[in-house]
Amino acid sequence: xTAAGPTVPLVRRFSPTFSPSEDEGADSESVHPxxxxxxxxxxxxxxxxxxxxxxxxxxxxxxYEMLSRAQYSAARGRYAFFIRIENLSEAFEAAFDVGDVxxxxxxxESNEDAWFFLDSVDEAxxxxxxxxxxxxxxFATRIADARERAFVIISSRSYAWRARTDRQLLEQxxxxxPPKAEEIGEEGYEEAGQTDSSDPxxxxxxxxxxxxxxxxxxxxxxxxxxxxxxxIEEMMQEIKRAGLSNQSARPFDLLGILAKWRSDRQLGGRLxxxxxxxxxxxxxxxxxxRAIDPGKVxxxxxxxxxxxxxxxxxxxxxxxxxxxxxxMEVLPDWLEENVLALLGCSLFTDAVYGxxxxxxxxxxxxxxxxxxxxxxAEPEQRSEVETLLIREKYGERILTPRFRPILPWLVxxxxxxxxxxxxxxxxxxxxxxxxxxxxVEERRTLLRSIVEQIAHGDDDRGARDNDAIARxxxxxxxxxxxxxxxxxxENDDALxxxxxxxxxxxxxxxxxxxxxxxxDRSRGLYARIAAAxxxxxxxxxxxxxxxxxxxxxAPDGQE
Numbered sequence: 359x360t361a362a363g364p365t366v367p368l369v370r371r372f373s374p375t376f377s378p379s380e381d382e383g384a385d386s387e388s389v390h391p392x393x394x395x396x397x398x399x400x401x402x403x404x405x406x407x408x409x410x411x412x413x414x415x416x417x418x419x420x421x422y423e424m425l426s427r428a429q430y431s432a433a434r435g436r437y438a439f440f441i442r443i444e445n446l447s448e449a450f451e452a453a454f455d456v457g458d459v460x461x462x463x464x465x466x467e468s469n470e471d472a473w474f475f476l477d478s479v480d481e482a483x484x485x486x487x488x489x490x491x492x493x494x495x496x497f498a499t500r501i502a503d504a505r506e507r508a509f510v511i512i513s514s515r516s517y518a519w520r521a522r523t524d525r526q527l528l529e530q531x532x533x534x535x536p537p538k539a540e541e542i543g544e545e546g547y548e549e550a551g552q553t554d555s556s557d558p559x560x561x562x563x564x565x566x567x568x569x570x571x572x573x574x575x576x577x578x579x580x581x582x583x584x585x586x587x588x589x590i591e592e593m594m595q596e597i598k599r600a601g602l603s604n605q606s607a608r609p610f611d612l613l614g615i616l617a618k619w620r621s622d623r624q625l626g627g628r629l630x631x632x633x634x635x636x637x638x639x640x641x642x643x644x645x646x647x648r649a650i651d652p653g654k655v656x657x658x659x660x661x662x663x664x665x666x667x668x669x670x671x672x673x674x675x676x677x678x679x680x681x682x683x684x685x686m687e688v689l690p691d692w693l694e695e696n697v698l699a700l701l702g703c704s705l706f707t708d709a710v711y712g713x714x715x716x717x718x719x720x721x722x723x724x725x726x727x728x729x730x731x732x733x734x735a736e737p738e739q740r741s742e743v744e745t746l747l748i749r750e751k752y753g754e755r756i757l758t759p760r761f762r763p764i765l766p767w768l769v770x771x772x773x774x775x776x777x778x779x780x781x782x783x784x785x786x787x788x789x790x791x792x793x794x795x796x797x798v799e800e801r802r803t804l805l806r807s808i809v810e811q812i813a814h815g816d817d818d819r820g821a822r823d824n825d826a827i828a829r830x831x832x833x834x835x836x837x838x839x840x841x842x843x844x845x846x847x848e849n850d851d852a853l854x855x856x857x858x859x860x861x862x863x864x865x866x867x868x869x870x871x872x873x874x875x876x877x878d879r880s881r882g883l884y885a886r887i888a889a890a891x892x893x894x895x896x897x898x899x900x901x902x903x904x905x906x907x908x909x910x911x912a913p914d915g916q917e
Contacts, residue, residue, distance in 0.1 A: 366584045366609075368577050370423055371398040372412065372568040398571055401427055405473060405509060407566050408534045411525075412513045414570035416707055416717050417610025420513045421477050423570065428456040428475040437465040437472035443479065443512075446493035450500065462500075471507045479514030479524070491527060498531040505532060518710045519567075528565045572607030581609065585616050593619050598828045598862070599794065600628040604720070605635075611718075614638065628792035628829075629770065632724055639704040648696055658700060660732070661688040663716065663725035667764060672715050676701055679712020719763075723790065727767035734772050748778055755782055766791030776800075784808050785821035788829045798834050805835060809842050813852040822855060824862065831863030840868045847875075850882035857888025864896045873901055877908040 414420035431438035445453035465472045582590045597606050605611040625631045665688045673682030706714040716722035733739045747761050769776035784807035787793045811817035846852035860868045876889035
């Protein structure tokens with residue numbers, strides 16, 4: 359969601375992150391949330407941090423949040439400024455979206471605090487790999503005489519943030535030293551909660567990095583309601599069944615989902631929705647004006663996606679860079695200006711350090727699978743491609759790890775690959791892709807094979823997470839699930855899987871069987887939890903009351 363988009367009163371949260379290691383490779387480390395003894399927090403906590411960096415994925419709404427918070431702070435009478443980092447070095451006077459240079463000068467002359475919302479590291483890097491450093495040096499010089507009164511909040515996308523180098527840069531350019539007792543008086547010092555100036559709190563004098571949390575289900579409902587969506591609970595169920603939870607958790611992508619929902623009253627399954635989304639993003643460019651056929655455009659992004667998978671190189675070279683692979687190698691029949699236009703559409707991130715990436719892994723993997731499906735359709739290429747995807751190791755046929763991410767899509771697009779891959783690992787069909795689009799008989803066979811492997815402990819756990827379960831949890835399998843519950847009545851691992859399947863698919867025909875399992879104290883804890891959740895979320899009032907009464911009963915021999 360951008361500042362120009364719809365205004366939805368979401369209350370966004372931020373999660374703390376692990377500190378990066380100090381070795382030379384730390385810059386390439388991903389930013390991960392640190393949940394050990396720490397909880398997420400809201401803006402009121404973020405604004406108490408003297409130096410803070412907010413990390414968020416593309417489309418997560420960080421610019422909207424930063425701008426809105428700056429406007430809110432300014433409306434409360436604070437000195438608050440929203441500044442685009444890319445404008446800092448060259449035109450400071452024109453860099454303000456909230457506040458202006460006159461109010462900035464007034465703050466410098468005052469003794470009050472100010473809040474600076476600096477957006478965004480990745481936008482600065484569009485111009486030059488050193489642009490962020492130059493901008494921050496310029497900013498540090500501007501506030502040098504008052505930096506102890508400045509609260510500085512910076513936003514960045516995860517791929518643009520260098521965990522070690524950029525943190526050290528900010529600590530060097532924007533150090534913060536809490537005021538000493540003699541500077542503000544003993545009484546004021548005690549009120550500030552400081553008793554020893556030699557031991558300031560870690561959060562006061564270091565750069566803290568936080569993650570902007572994804573939208574949760576309640577956020578999505580609120581977002582949908584504000585945009586006038588109908589049948590929101592039905593939409594929520596379809597989002598989960600279609601495996602679109604990752605996309606719906608980001609405001610930018612949620613807008614696309616809601617647009618499809620409002621126009622069609624359905625998302626068309628995961629495969630249908632992603633193809634619709636790909637087409638919409640490619641249509642941002644007027645290809646007819648460039649005399650390029652839409653089919654050629656789709657084939658071009660498939661080639662680029664396949665090259666990413668084949669090379670293992672996620673970065674695609676943009677203009678003036680030596681990093682990443684050169685897309686002209688896979689698009690030799692394209693003019694460079696048209697390639698740059700293609701890489702500028704919303705399928706790709708903005709260019710940072712002269713490279714772009716696919717914005718979403720799901721779309722990249724679907725496009726790559728479509729390219730491989732095209733090669734499999736050519737008789738002279740089929741054998742070579744099959745050898746890439748499935749190979750033999752120590753006398754056993756295995757799925758090649760590098761290509762495993764595209765196989766959940768490829769099993770939908772090629773019948774022979776589906777038979778061979780699912781014979782080796784049936785769970786591959788639910789690890790991604792859109793298994794719901796397969797005929798019901800094939801889904802029945804897959805479900806039986808998956809449960810059999812789980813029951814015997816032969817699976818690699820790829821089908822056991824909730825997202826995978828949701829992909830195969832359709833009502834037309836409820837009789838099969840009931841039969842599998844009866845067949846595996848003594849296997850708690852299988853029941854834990856099947857209980858969650860009933861819950862995800864709202865399979866009410868199976869609840870009587872699960873009611874007995876949830877009430878049986880001799881059963882394993884996790885099997886009972888899954889069974890109870892299915893009953894409490896999908897059962898009738900009578901079934902819920904019956905289970906509740908059973909759970910409240912004292913065990914035999916106890917009062």
